[in-house]
Amino acid sequence: MKEIRLTTKILKTLVKDRIQYPDRLFVDTIGIIARCGILLILYWYVFKLNNGVINGTTFLFAAWSIFFYFSFSVLRLRDISREIMKDVQTGNVEVLFSKPISYLSYRMWWQVGSGIYSFVVITLLTVVALIFIIGLPPTMTIGIFIPTLILTFLCGAILSLFLYTIVGLLSFWIEDINPVFWIVDKTIMILGGSYLPIAFFPEFMFKIALWSPFGASQFVTHTVYETWQTNWYQLLGIQLFWIVLLGLVVYFMFEKAKQKVSVNGG
């Protein structure tokens, strides 16, 4: 009960914080329009050059898949790595360790709270805009789409938090996690389908995207394709497997990390 109350308070406080500074929402919106919008225009042109179909997929499916990646990225869950590193480097970790909270769950909810306002506003606006501009693929109108989308989205969020938390926790051992962060982040971006829609992946790369935790954290981009209707339970199973495994890794790493705390002046 206490955890739920604190979580709600974190989310409310951070939404209030973001509402108070609408310029951040504006910057986030411009950011997604620039990144996602330009990519969609380019793909629209590439599809047009190929008579509207590439590798059996039309622009409509690819566009929604790319959009789901960018929408998910607005949550900025990846930033948890840098927040943990900042806590360790500045010694702020001691302030949080002296409170009656679990440091990691506090950091995770804080990260969710930091991005949720931009995520909700930008996603709603962009979904409406995309429906009007390019329409909905038939796969998004069937009954299981919304419930499985929510499930895979939640599993993807947990998995992303775990992956980036593991990177962040490395800062208890190494001074600068940025090189590791860069590798993990780019792997997730590529396997998640941010540069190239997953429908275009060669078979070996598709398998990596399917079976690695990096790709599994972005299964939300798979939901628009027809294969999702038959594979969703398998993909959710893969996500759950990685959640359990990485959850254990996070737990044991943090138990070790607590004993490595060595903040300024102590």
Add this chain to the structure above:
Amino acid sequence: MNTYSITVSNLTKKFSFSARNASSGWLKNLFSPETKEIVAVNDISFSIKHGERIAFIGPNGAGKSTTIKMLTGILFPTSGKVNILGFDPTKDRKKLAYQIGTVFGQRSQLLPNLPLTDSLEFFGVMYDMPEKEIKRRIAELVELFNLGSFITQPVRKLSLGQRMRAEVAASLIHKPKIIFLDEPTIGLDVVAKKSLRDLLLKINKDENTTIFLTSHDVGDIESLCDRTIVINHGTIIKDLPTQDLAKTFVYEKYINLVALNNFNNFPELPEGIRYSSKDKNKITVVVDINKINLQESLKKLLDLFEVEDIDVYNADLETVIRHIYERD
């Protein structure tokens, strides 16, 4: 009932780190680096009663902050036992956190972009206080700490003095039994320092809150703490009432000699007397009364110098503390 808030027995903390060996190759340094060890806190023991006001002092790197962090459960001791209000901080960190408050002078726990009320409410929820109790306690703290004039301002717009008052207020939201303060007055002006000290004294008096403070500011120690523990090189070198600390070097008397004209030369002084400072207008000497009594030293000094005024006094607390650090 246990009369002690804090009991520390044979507490030791060692930090080990990899050190690069210049004579070894990079591969050896990468996979098999040399490990060096620093003993930050070395086998210290002390007890603190409920409601005591403790200054835990020492020069930089003496082990003060390391000790405070072990007492609050942030750092794990290498060996030894700590008991805070019946809890072992390494095993019961969260349970203990409900009973203690912490203020780290160089770090902020407040939410920078939001008004102070939001931070106070946030911590109230964090400490699982009922909504009504949070509101009542905030009103109490606003009045006690005089926060009313800036409570609606975003924290990042507060002055340092206002922010520190707010930090302490936030640490007291849950009425902790002990408050640990790590250099709380650092960077504050004299007015803000006094205001903060007065507030801490009031909290100690009204709520019997045990105060455990580290500071380099002698004013904090003198005006706030009834007992001082001095630590250096990780070891406790003094543990005594603060008023007795000033008497530690009572055998040393300081004499200011103000020149009638100017002092042109500075002759060698008799045994037991040494210069503390030399200036054309004023000389300060230190007399060791174990070697020469005050009357005789005054006579000898007056034979040596033509003076307009004389002032005899004991070493101030800052000098005493400096002596203790230097002597160790």
